[in-house]
Amino acid sequence: MGSLKHADAHSSSDAGFLATRVDELVNWGRKNSLWPMPLGLSCCGIELMAMIGPKFDISRFGAEAARFSPRQCDLMIVAGTLTWKMAEAARTIYDQMPDPKWVIAMGVCSSSGGMYDSYSVVQGVDMILPVDLYVPGCPPRPDAVIDAILKLQKKIERESPIKNLMAGTVVGEYDEGTQRFVRAPNQAVPTTSSHEVLAPGEYEKR
Amino acid sequence: MSTIERIQAGLEGVTFKVVPSREGMTTIEVSITDAKETIRRLRDACGFETNTFVTAVDRHPREPRYELAWQFLSYRHNDRVRVHAAVRGDAPAAPTIIDLFPGAAYSERECFDMFGIVFEGHAGLKRLLMPEDYDHFPLRKDFPHQGIEPDRLYREWDRRRRERSPIAEESES
Numbered sequence: 314m315g316s317l318k319h320a321d322a323h324s325s326s327d328a329g330f331l332a333t334r335v336d337e338l339v340n341w342g343r344k345n346s347l348w349p350m351p352l353g354l355s356c357c358g359i360e361l362m363a364m365i366g367p368k369f370d371i372s373r374f375g376a377e378a379a380r381f382s383p384r385q386c387d388l389m390i391v392a393g394t395l396t397w398k399m400a401e402a403a404r405t406i407y408d409q410m411p412d413p414k415w416v417i418a419m420g421v422c423s424s425s426g427g428m429y430d431s432y433s434v435v436q437g438v439d440m441i442l443p444v445d446l447y448v449p450g451c452p453p454r455p456d457a458v459i460d461a462i463l464k465l466q467k468k469i470e471r472e473s474p475i476k477n478l479m480a481g482t483v484v485g486e487y488d489e490g491t492q493r494f495v496r497a498p499n500q501a502v503p504t505t506s507s508h509e510v511l512a513p514g515e516y517e518k519r
Numbered sequence: 520m521s522t523i524e525r526i527q528a529g530l531e532g533v534t535f536k537v538v539p540s541r542e543g544m545t546t547i548e549v550s551i552t553d554a555k556e557t558i559r560r561l562r563d564a565c566g567f568e569t570n571t572f573v574t575a576v577d578r579h580p581r582e583p584r585y586e587l588a589w590q591f592l593s594y595r596h597n598d599r600v601r602v603h604a605a606v607r608g609d610a611p612a613a614p615t616i617i618d619l620f621p622g623a624a625y626s627e628r629e630c631f632d633m634f635g636i637v638f639e640g641h642a643g644l645k646r647l648l649m650p651e652d653y654d655h656f657p658l659r660k661d662f663p664h665q666g667i668e669p670d671r672l673y674r675e676w677d678r679r680r681r682e683r684s685p686i687a688e689e690s691e692s
Protein backbone atom coordinates (compact mmCIF):
# COMPACT_ATOMS: atom_id res chain seq x y z
CA MET A 314 0.00 0.00 0.00
CA GLY A 315 0.92 3.65 -0.21
CA SER A 316 2.01 3.77 3.36
CA LEU A 317 4.56 0.99 2.79
CA LYS A 318 6.13 2.88 -0.04
CA HIS A 319 6.50 5.94 2.15
CA ALA A 320 7.96 3.93 4.97
CA ASP A 321 10.66 2.67 2.61
CA ALA A 322 11.47 6.16 1.46
CA HIS A 323 11.81 7.31 5.06
CA SER A 324 13.94 4.42 6.18
CA SER A 325 16.80 5.72 4.08
CA SER A 326 17.26 8.45 6.74
CA ASP A 327 18.80 7.82 10.18
CA ALA A 328 15.72 6.55 11.95
CA GLY A 329 15.61 2.87 12.60
CA PHE A 330 13.48 0.27 10.94
CA LEU A 331 11.44 -0.19 14.12
CA ALA A 332 10.49 3.49 14.40
CA THR A 333 9.30 3.59 10.81
CA ARG A 334 7.19 0.47 11.32
CA VAL A 335 5.67 1.77 14.56
CA ASP A 336 5.02 5.09 12.86
CA GLU A 337 3.13 3.24 10.23
CA LEU A 338 1.00 1.52 12.82
CA VAL A 339 0.31 4.76 14.69
CA ASN A 340 -0.56 6.58 11.48
CA TRP A 341 -2.81 3.74 10.43
CA GLY A 342 -4.68 4.11 13.70
CA ARG A 343 -4.85 7.87 13.53
CA LYS A 344 -5.96 8.20 9.96
CA ASN A 345 -8.75 5.67 10.22
CA SER A 346 -10.31 7.09 13.35
CA LEU A 347 -10.49 10.82 12.80
CA TRP A 348 -13.01 12.29 15.20
CA PRO A 349 -14.34 15.50 13.71
CA MET A 350 -15.22 18.61 15.66
CA PRO A 351 -18.13 19.94 13.62
CA LEU A 352 -17.69 23.69 13.85
CA GLY A 353 -20.79 24.46 11.78
CA LEU A 354 -20.91 28.23 11.66
CA SER A 355 -23.42 28.81 8.89
CA CYS A 356 -24.84 27.26 5.72
CA CYS A 357 -21.90 24.87 5.15
CA GLY A 358 -22.89 23.24 8.43
CA ILE A 359 -25.95 21.84 6.66
CA GLU A 360 -23.78 20.03 4.13
CA LEU A 361 -21.63 18.81 6.99
CA MET A 362 -24.69 17.27 8.60
CA ALA A 363 -25.59 15.61 5.31
CA MET A 364 -22.08 14.24 5.13
CA ILE A 365 -22.32 12.70 8.58
CA GLY A 366 -25.82 11.37 7.89
CA PRO A 367 -26.59 7.97 6.36
CA LYS A 368 -26.65 9.00 2.70
CA PHE A 369 -23.03 10.09 2.39
CA ASP A 370 -21.99 8.27 5.53
CA ILE A 371 -18.45 9.18 6.47
CA SER A 372 -18.37 6.24 8.84
CA ARG A 373 -17.15 4.37 5.76
CA PHE A 374 -13.91 6.29 6.31
CA GLY A 375 -13.85 6.05 10.07
CA ALA A 376 -14.67 9.69 10.68
CA GLU A 377 -18.28 9.54 11.77
CA ALA A 378 -17.76 10.04 15.50
CA ALA A 379 -18.47 13.76 15.59
CA ARG A 380 -18.03 15.02 19.12
CA PHE A 381 -19.22 18.31 20.50
CA SER A 382 -16.52 18.40 23.11
CA PRO A 383 -13.21 19.55 21.64
CA ARG A 384 -11.40 17.38 24.17
CA GLN A 385 -12.48 14.29 22.26
CA CYS A 386 -11.73 15.49 18.74
CA ASP A 387 -8.70 15.52 16.53
CA LEU A 388 -10.11 16.92 13.29
CA MET A 389 -11.64 20.37 13.24
CA ILE A 390 -13.92 21.02 10.28
CA VAL A 391 -14.55 24.75 10.05
CA ALA A 392 -17.81 24.74 8.12
CA GLY A 393 -19.04 28.23 7.50
CA THR A 394 -18.42 31.92 7.81
CA LEU A 395 -16.07 32.75 10.65
CA THR A 396 -16.58 36.25 11.99
CA TRP A 397 -14.02 38.12 14.03
CA LYS A 398 -16.39 38.00 16.96
CA MET A 399 -16.50 34.20 16.71
CA ALA A 400 -12.77 33.90 16.05
CA GLU A 401 -11.91 33.89 19.76
CA ALA A 402 -14.26 30.97 20.33
CA ALA A 403 -12.89 29.06 17.34
CA ARG A 404 -9.32 29.54 18.49
CA THR A 405 -10.24 28.46 22.03
CA ILE A 406 -11.87 25.30 20.69
CA TYR A 407 -8.78 24.59 18.60
CA ASP A 408 -6.53 25.05 21.63
CA GLN A 409 -8.69 22.71 23.67
CA MET A 410 -8.33 19.87 21.20
CA PRO A 411 -5.58 17.45 22.17
CA ASP A 412 -2.63 16.89 19.86
CA PRO A 413 -2.32 15.60 17.20
CA LYS A 414 -4.97 17.65 15.46
CA TRP A 415 -5.81 18.67 11.95
CA VAL A 416 -7.99 21.36 10.42
CA ILE A 417 -10.13 21.31 7.29
CA ALA A 418 -11.42 24.66 6.03
CA MET A 419 -14.71 23.74 4.41
CA GLY A 420 -16.15 26.14 1.85
CA VAL A 421 -14.86 29.39 0.41
CA CYS A 422 -15.96 31.36 3.47
CA SER A 423 -13.60 29.62 5.81
CA SER A 424 -10.90 29.25 3.15
CA SER A 425 -10.71 32.90 2.13
CA GLY A 426 -13.66 34.87 3.44
CA GLY A 427 -15.47 34.03 0.21
CA MET A 428 -17.98 36.58 -0.91
CA TYR A 429 -17.87 38.32 2.46
CA ASP A 430 -15.20 40.87 1.69
CA SER A 431 -16.30 42.61 4.82
CA TYR A 432 -15.27 44.18 8.08
CA SER A 433 -16.86 41.48 10.19
CA VAL A 434 -15.62 38.28 8.52
CA VAL A 435 -12.22 36.62 8.95
CA GLN A 436 -10.66 36.55 5.50
CA GLY A 437 -9.75 32.89 5.75
CA VAL A 438 -9.46 30.87 8.94
CA ASP A 439 -5.75 30.47 8.22
CA MET A 440 -5.42 33.92 9.76
CA ILE A 441 -6.00 32.35 13.15
CA LEU A 442 -5.47 28.58 12.76
CA PRO A 443 -3.07 26.32 10.88
CA VAL A 444 -5.15 24.75 8.11
CA ASP A 445 -4.30 21.40 6.51
CA LEU A 446 -6.84 21.27 3.72
CA TYR A 447 -9.01 23.77 1.93
CA VAL A 448 -12.22 22.59 0.29
CA PRO A 449 -13.55 24.96 -2.39
CA GLY A 450 -17.24 25.35 -3.07
CA CYS A 451 -20.16 27.33 -1.76
CA PRO A 452 -21.10 25.03 -0.18
CA PRO A 453 -18.85 22.14 -1.20
CA ARG A 454 -20.73 18.94 -1.88
CA PRO A 455 -20.37 16.34 0.87
CA ASP A 456 -18.38 14.26 -1.62
CA ALA A 457 -15.80 17.03 -1.81
CA VAL A 458 -15.36 17.03 1.94
CA ILE A 459 -15.11 13.25 1.96
CA ASP A 460 -12.40 13.64 -0.67
CA ALA A 461 -10.68 16.09 1.66
CA ILE A 462 -10.82 13.55 4.47
CA LEU A 463 -9.26 10.94 2.17
CA LYS A 464 -6.53 13.41 1.23
CA LEU A 465 -5.98 14.16 4.88
CA GLN A 466 -5.57 10.44 5.51
CA LYS A 467 -2.86 10.39 2.86
CA LYS A 468 -1.24 13.32 4.59
CA ILE A 469 -1.34 11.61 7.97
CA GLU A 470 0.31 8.57 6.41
CA ARG A 471 3.36 10.69 5.66
CA GLU A 472 3.83 11.90 9.22
CA SER A 473 6.42 10.30 11.47
CA PRO A 474 5.33 10.74 15.09
CA ILE A 475 7.47 8.02 16.72
CA LYS A 476 10.55 8.87 14.75
CA ASN A 477 10.22 12.49 15.84
CA LEU A 478 9.67 11.44 19.41
CA MET A 479 12.84 9.37 19.40
CA ALA A 480 14.82 12.07 17.62
CA GLY A 481 13.52 14.67 20.10
CA THR A 482 12.09 16.81 17.35
CA VAL A 483 9.55 19.29 18.61
CA VAL A 484 6.23 18.53 16.97
CA GLY A 485 5.02 21.21 14.68
CA GLU A 486 8.42 22.46 13.58
CA TYR A 487 10.35 22.46 10.41
CA ASP A 488 12.80 19.60 10.37
CA GLU A 489 16.13 20.84 8.96
CA GLY A 490 17.40 17.34 8.36
CA THR A 491 14.57 16.07 6.21
CA GLN A 492 13.73 19.51 4.82
CA ARG A 493 10.05 19.19 5.54
CA PHE A 494 7.47 20.03 8.12
CA VAL A 495 7.06 17.37 10.75
CA ARG A 496 3.47 18.43 11.24
CA ALA A 497 1.30 20.80 9.33
CA PRO A 498 3.01 24.17 9.06
CA ASN A 499 1.23 27.01 10.74
CA GLN A 500 0.14 29.01 7.77
CA ALA A 501 -1.44 31.70 9.87
CA VAL A 502 -0.96 35.04 8.20
CA PRO A 503 -1.73 37.66 10.81
CA THR A 504 -2.75 40.98 9.35
CA THR A 505 -3.40 44.46 10.60
CA SER A 506 -6.00 45.30 8.00
CA SER A 507 -8.02 42.74 6.15
CA HIS A 508 -5.88 42.62 3.03
CA GLU A 509 -2.45 43.43 4.30
CA VAL A 510 -0.65 40.11 4.58
CA LEU A 511 2.28 39.87 6.96
CA ALA A 512 4.77 37.07 7.33
CA PRO A 513 4.29 34.91 10.43
CA GLY A 514 5.79 36.64 13.43
CA GLU A 515 5.69 40.09 11.85
CA TYR A 516 2.61 41.15 13.71
CA GLU A 517 4.18 40.64 17.10
CA LYS A 518 7.08 42.93 16.20
CA ARG A 519 4.80 45.91 15.65
CA MET B 520 -61.35 57.27 6.03
CA SER B 521 -58.04 56.87 4.30
CA THR B 522 -54.78 56.41 6.20
CA ILE B 523 -53.62 59.93 5.55
CA GLU B 524 -56.93 61.45 6.70
CA ARG B 525 -56.77 59.44 9.89
CA ILE B 526 -53.23 60.64 10.52
CA GLN B 527 -54.13 64.24 9.77
CA ALA B 528 -56.96 64.06 12.28
CA GLY B 529 -54.79 62.41 14.91
CA LEU B 530 -51.81 64.72 14.49
CA GLU B 531 -53.82 67.92 14.94
CA GLY B 532 -51.39 70.65 16.02
CA VAL B 533 -48.14 68.88 15.08
CA THR B 534 -46.25 70.23 12.09
CA PHE B 535 -45.54 67.43 9.66
CA LYS B 536 -45.07 67.02 5.96
CA VAL B 537 -46.36 64.20 3.81
CA VAL B 538 -43.51 63.08 1.58
CA PRO B 539 -43.73 60.82 -1.45
CA SER B 540 -42.22 57.37 -1.06
CA ARG B 541 -41.16 55.21 -3.93
CA GLU B 542 -43.08 52.11 -2.93
CA GLY B 543 -46.25 54.06 -2.11
CA MET B 544 -46.22 53.75 1.68
CA THR B 545 -47.66 56.65 3.63
CA THR B 546 -44.64 58.59 4.82
CA ILE B 547 -44.52 61.69 6.96
CA GLU B 548 -41.62 63.87 7.89
CA VAL B 549 -41.32 65.63 11.24
CA SER B 550 -38.60 67.47 13.07
CA ILE B 551 -36.62 65.40 15.56
CA THR B 552 -38.00 67.44 18.49
CA ASP B 553 -41.57 66.63 17.47
CA ALA B 554 -40.84 62.97 16.74
CA LYS B 555 -41.72 61.61 20.18
CA GLU B 556 -45.02 63.50 20.34
CA THR B 557 -45.90 62.41 16.79
CA ILE B 558 -45.25 58.78 17.61
CA ARG B 559 -47.28 59.00 20.80
CA ARG B 560 -50.22 60.42 18.84
CA LEU B 561 -49.86 57.81 16.12
CA ARG B 562 -50.14 55.14 18.77
CA ASP B 563 -52.92 56.64 20.86
CA ALA B 564 -55.00 58.53 18.34
CA CYS B 565 -54.38 56.79 15.03
CA GLY B 566 -54.34 53.16 16.11
CA PHE B 567 -50.80 52.23 15.10
CA GLU B 568 -50.15 49.73 17.84
CA THR B 569 -47.02 48.01 16.51
CA ASN B 570 -43.55 49.31 15.82
CA THR B 571 -42.03 47.43 12.89
CA PHE B 572 -38.54 48.88 12.99
CA VAL B 573 -36.37 51.81 13.92
CA THR B 574 -33.54 52.42 11.53
CA ALA B 575 -31.57 55.18 9.86
CA VAL B 576 -30.17 56.23 6.52
CA ASP B 577 -26.80 57.90 6.23
CA ARG B 578 -26.94 60.76 3.70
CA HIS B 579 -23.23 61.51 4.01
CA PRO B 580 -21.94 64.12 3.10
CA ARG B 581 -25.27 65.92 3.15
CA GLU B 582 -26.21 67.77 6.34
CA PRO B 583 -28.29 66.94 8.36
CA ARG B 584 -26.59 63.68 7.81
CA TYR B 585 -28.90 60.98 9.17
CA GLU B 586 -32.47 60.31 8.37
CA LEU B 587 -34.11 58.33 11.13
CA ALA B 588 -37.03 56.15 10.12
CA TRP B 589 -39.69 54.54 12.29
CA GLN B 590 -42.30 52.31 10.75
CA PHE B 591 -45.59 51.45 12.40
CA LEU B 592 -48.29 48.95 11.62
CA SER B 593 -51.95 49.07 12.50
CA TYR B 594 -53.61 45.68 12.72
CA ARG B 595 -57.02 47.26 13.16
CA HIS B 596 -56.87 49.29 9.95
CA ASN B 597 -54.40 47.07 8.10
CA ASP B 598 -52.09 49.87 7.07
CA ARG B 599 -48.63 51.18 7.79
CA VAL B 600 -46.99 54.52 8.21
CA ARG B 601 -43.37 55.58 8.14
CA VAL B 602 -42.05 58.55 10.07
CA HIS B 603 -38.86 60.27 9.00
CA ALA B 604 -36.81 62.74 11.00
CA ALA B 605 -33.50 64.34 10.13
CA VAL B 606 -30.66 64.04 12.67
CA ARG B 607 -27.52 66.15 12.59
CA GLY B 608 -24.18 64.46 11.95
CA ASP B 609 -22.26 65.89 14.91
CA ALA B 610 -23.25 63.98 18.06
CA PRO B 611 -26.36 62.38 16.55
CA ALA B 612 -29.10 61.85 19.12
CA ALA B 613 -32.77 61.01 19.11
CA PRO B 614 -35.44 60.38 21.71
CA THR B 615 -36.08 56.77 22.58
CA ILE B 616 -39.54 55.29 22.07
CA ILE B 617 -39.16 52.25 24.30
CA ASP B 618 -41.59 53.74 26.83
CA LEU B 619 -44.23 53.70 24.08
CA PHE B 620 -43.12 50.55 22.26
CA PRO B 621 -40.93 48.30 24.46
CA GLY B 622 -40.25 46.13 21.41
CA ALA B 623 -38.25 48.93 19.84
CA ALA B 624 -35.43 48.38 22.32
CA TYR B 625 -33.52 45.98 20.10
CA SER B 626 -34.08 48.06 16.96
CA GLU B 627 -32.67 51.08 18.72
CA ARG B 628 -29.69 49.12 19.96
CA GLU B 629 -29.00 47.92 16.43
CA CYS B 630 -29.35 51.43 15.08
CA PHE B 631 -26.91 52.66 17.72
CA ASP B 632 -24.55 49.81 16.89
CA MET B 633 -24.53 50.49 13.18
CA PHE B 634 -24.85 54.31 13.00
CA GLY B 635 -23.84 55.57 16.43
CA ILE B 636 -27.12 57.40 16.97
CA VAL B 637 -27.69 57.78 20.70
CA PHE B 638 -31.25 57.16 21.80
CA GLU B 639 -31.69 59.37 24.84
CA GLY B 640 -33.54 57.66 27.65
CA HIS B 641 -32.82 54.11 26.46
CA ALA B 642 -31.94 52.14 29.59
CA GLY B 643 -29.58 49.55 28.08
CA LEU B 644 -28.13 51.21 25.01
CA LYS B 645 -25.17 49.03 24.13
CA ARG B 646 -23.98 47.31 20.99
CA LEU B 647 -26.15 44.52 19.67
CA LEU B 648 -24.16 42.79 16.91
CA MET B 649 -20.61 44.08 17.02
CA PRO B 650 -18.33 43.34 20.00
CA GLU B 651 -18.81 45.81 22.82
CA ASP B 652 -15.29 47.24 22.57
CA TYR B 653 -15.63 47.91 18.86
CA ASP B 654 -14.62 51.45 17.89
CA HIS B 655 -16.53 52.11 14.72
CA PHE B 656 -20.05 52.34 13.36
CA PRO B 657 -20.03 50.06 10.33
CA LEU B 658 -23.05 51.31 8.38
CA ARG B 659 -21.83 54.89 8.24
CA LYS B 660 -21.01 55.80 4.68
CA ASP B 661 -17.47 56.92 5.52
CA PHE B 662 -16.61 53.51 6.99
CA PRO B 663 -14.62 51.35 4.55
CA HIS B 664 -16.37 48.08 3.79
CA GLN B 665 -13.27 46.05 4.64
CA GLY B 666 -13.18 47.72 8.01
CA ILE B 667 -10.48 49.50 9.97
CA GLU B 668 -8.23 46.93 11.61
CA PRO B 669 -11.01 44.32 11.72
CA ASP B 670 -8.83 41.93 13.68
CA ARG B 671 -7.75 44.38 16.39
CA LEU B 672 -9.95 42.93 19.15
CA TYR B 673 -8.99 39.37 18.24
CA ARG B 674 -5.29 40.19 18.30
CA GLU B 675 -5.63 41.88 21.67
CA TRP B 676 -7.47 38.87 23.03
CA ASP B 677 -4.78 36.62 21.51
CA ARG B 678 -2.02 38.60 23.20
CA ARG B 679 -3.77 38.40 26.56
CA ARG B 680 -4.31 34.67 26.05
CA ARG B 681 -0.61 34.10 25.45
CA GLU B 682 0.36 36.18 28.44
CA ARG B 683 -2.05 34.24 30.63
CA SER B 684 -0.79 30.84 29.60
CA PRO B 685 2.81 30.32 28.54
CA ILE B 686 1.79 26.82 27.43
CA ALA B 687 -0.33 28.27 24.67
CA GLU B 688 2.77 30.06 23.43
CA GLU B 689 4.80 26.85 23.43
CA SER B 690 2.20 24.82 21.62
CA GLU B 691 2.09 27.41 18.83
CA SER B 692 3.46 25.78 15.73
Ligand code: SF4
Pocket residue numbers: 355356357358392393394419420421422423427450451452453
Ligand atom coordinates in the same frame (compact mmCIF):
# COMPACT_ATOMS: atom_id res chain seq x y z
S1 SF4 C 1 -19.05 28.85 1.60
FE1 SF4 C 1 -21.14 29.31 0.91
S2 SF4 C 1 -22.38 27.69 1.81
FE2 SF4 C 1 -20.45 27.73 2.93
S3 SF4 C 1 -20.77 29.07 4.68
FE3 SF4 C 1 -19.95 30.32 3.03
S4 SF4 C 1 -21.75 31.17 2.01
FE4 SF4 C 1 -22.43 29.42 3.23
